[in-house]
Amino acid sequence: MKDIYELLNYAEVDLKEYDETELNDIDKKKFKKKLHSHIKSKRYNLGKMTKFAAVSLAILTLAGVVTYKTNPIFAKEMPILGTIIKNVEGYNNHEFDKYTSVINKTVEKNGFEVTLNEIAIDRNKLIIAATFKSTEKLPENSPPATMNPIVFINGKQINVGGGGNKKFIDNYTYVTVDELDVSSIKIPDNINMKIVYKDFEIYQKGQKDLKTINGPWEFQFNVSKKEIENKTNTIKINKNIKFKDIYMDIKDINITPLSTQISFDFKCDTSLDSMADPLYFIITDNRGNYLSMQGGSFAPNKDTVNYADKESPSLITFSAVPKGTDKLYITPYHRSFNKENRSKKTEPIKFNNNLPIVLKQNNESRLIVTSIERKNGKIYVKYKAEGICIGIPENRLYLYDSNKKQLDREDVGNEQDVTNNKDTISMTFKDRTNRDIYVGTDDMSDIIVLENNKFTVDLKK
Numbered sequence: 001m002k003d004i005y006e007l008l009n010y011a012e013v014d015l016k017e018y019d020e021t022e023l024n025d026i027d028k029k030k031f032k033k034k035l036h037s038h039i040k041s042k043r044y045n046l047g048k049m050t051k052f053a054a055v056s057l058a059i060l061t062l063a064g065v066v067t068y069k070t071n072p073i074f075a076k077e078m079p080i081l082g083t084i085i086k087n088v089e090g091y092n093n094h095e096f097d098k099y100t101s102v103i104n105k106t107v108e109k110n111g112f113e114v115t116l117n118e119i120a121i122d123r124n125k126l127i128i129a130a131t132f133k134s135t136e137k138l139p140e141n142s143p144p145a146t147m148n149p150i151v152f153i154n155g156k157q158i159n160v161g162g163g164g165n166k167k168f169i170d171n172y173t174y175v176t177v178d179e180l181d182v183s184s185i186k187i188p189d190n191i192n193m194k195i196v197y198k199d200f201e202i203y204q205k206g207q208k209d210l211k212t213i214n215g216p217w218e219f220q221f222n223v224s225k226k227e228i229e230n231k232t233n234t235i236k237i238n239k240n241i242k243f244k245d246i247y248m249d250i251k252d253i254n255i256t257p258l259s260t261q262i263s264f265d266f267k268c269d270t271s272l273d274s275m276a277d278p279l280y281f282i283i284t285d286n287r288g289n290y291l292s293m294q295g296g297s298f299a300p301n302k303d304t305v306n307y308a309d310k311e312s313p314s315l316i317t318f319s320a321v322p323k324g325t326d327k328l329y330i331t332p333y334h335r336s337f338n339k340e341n342r343s344k345k346t347e348p349i350k351f352n353n354n355l356p357i358v359l360k361q362n363n364e365s366r367l368i369v370t371s372i373e374r375k376n377g378k379i380y381v382k383y384k385a386e387g388i389c390i391g392i393p394e395n396r397l398y399l400y401d402s403n404k405k406q407l408d409r410e411d412v413g414n415e416q417d418v419t420n421n422k423d424t425i426s427m428t429f430k431d432r433t434n435r436d437i438y439v440g441t442d443d444m445s446d447i448i449v450l451e452n453n454k455f456t457v458d459l460k461k
Contacts, residue, residue: 098257099122099227099228100119100120101118101120101223102117102118103116103117103118103219103221104117107217107218107219109216109217110214110215111134111135111213112133112134112135112200112213112215112217113134114215115131115132116128116129116130116195116219121182121187121191121225122225122229122232122258122259123187123228123256123261124182124183124254124261125180125259125317126151126180126182127178127179128149128177128178128180129176129177130176131175132176133173134172134202137171138172138174139202139203149178149195149197150195150196151180151194151196152194152195153185153191153192154192158182158185160180160181160184160185161180161181162179162180162181163178163179163295164176164177164178179294181295181297181317183254183261183263183297183312184297184312189224189225190222190224190226191223191224191225192220192221193223194218194219194220195219195220196216196218196219197216197217197218198216199213199216200212200213200215231256231257232255233254233255233459234253234254235252235253235457236251237252237253237262237457238250238251239455241332241450241453243279243332243453245269246267246278246279247266247267248265248266248332249264249265249266250263251263251265253330253457255320255321255459256320258320259294259317259318259320260317260319260320260321261315261316263313263314263315264313264316265299266278266300267301268300268301278300278314278316279332279333279450280316280333280334280335281293281318281331281332282330282333282388282391283318283328283329283330284328284329285321285326285329286325286326286327286328287322287325288421289325289419289420290390290419290420291318291319291321291328292318292319292415292419293318293393294317294318294319295316295317296315296316297312297315298314299312299314321459322419327457327459327460328456328459330454330456331391331449331450331451331454332450332453333392333447333448333450334448334450335446335447336446337446341445341446342445343442343443343444344442344443345398345441345442346359347440348398348400348404348438348440349438349439350437351372351437355370355371355372356368356369357369357439359397359439359440359441361389362443362444364387364449365385365388365389366385366386366389367383367384367385367386367389367395367396367441368383369381370383370384370424371383374431374434374437378410378429378430378431379407379428379429379430379437381397381429381439382424382425382427383397383424383427384422384424384425385421385425386421388444388447389444390418390420390421392444392447393415394415395425396441396442397427397439397441398439398440398441399437399438399439400438400439401433401436401437401438402435402438407429407430407431407432409427409429409430410429410430411427413425413426413427413428415427
């Protein structure tokens, strides 16, 4: 059995959710954030979000690793078949259902039932939705069964990085969505696919070791990506950008009905801070909609580092381009993880039942809190983001208790669904006491937007 502490390697750590304590603690959490963002996605933030580790960890050690966001919200009912990926991952693309293959196959073994619900695949990523049902109650913080799914395409196992999301349906059932980066693999239009979930491990309260339910649960089926390939467009960019010691060569942008991906090469001269971090991008369309960043795969200094696949570029993946879009406006920015350039928290403002509360971040961005509701040990917040912050993963809303200690997030909310300044963002925090609530943000001083390097992609040419 695996030691539970091994599984901390797969935990997603949110850099926003720590108190300003000792520097060593900050550095540790920052490193975890950088490592797991790099593996994701993006959330994905991506970060979410997204996406940074030391160069020796960047690509060399990521094959086959999957990280997870856990969203332990209990739904009233199982998502309708064919919509699980949209429900869990927050896809607002109306074309999405056209390119989703419903599998709906179930395998039961040792009191544990796995249903492979649906998959979607394009040139950039493979998305897999599954439902897991146990005969015994599952703790909410139980590690996900799909921590390292094994995928075979036409008989050959693929070794790729990725990320995922998990949502509880009830005490015995949850659904997961895996997103695997397949952009470096040449996949034919017609595919015989096998997906294997090897073992399931349950956290036991008060126990160091995990309880293992032995599998495997295997699924084999045929799927085609011919239709989505016919809707895929790759546009050459060929733009060079230099910022400090970062040299970036943007190659192209790949647009499918499911995702948008920018590919590039980059190198850094000296700074360890920037060695793992390229420049990032804010993408908007001609109607003011933002694309959300979902993940990245980075291979800096390919001329000096011995990567397994020297031909594959670095990649950043975004949500799909909205239907009817004519142009994309792409603005590079740099995000520093150097402790000297860390963003500074603003002074928390006490919530005294007067709304809205306006939280200024800088001259370009602010958050507007429109609703704060406290019930059942949780605090539910709704707010809007204005300015560049909406295009950068994590809008940086913080809640504090009466002692101005930062509260933990209960879930990731709907940040990934937000596409413009008119959208309302929802977020849930764990309540610590029934006393005062303070709200705050930060000054985004870790972000430098490179307006002079902004460029336009014309989709109608």
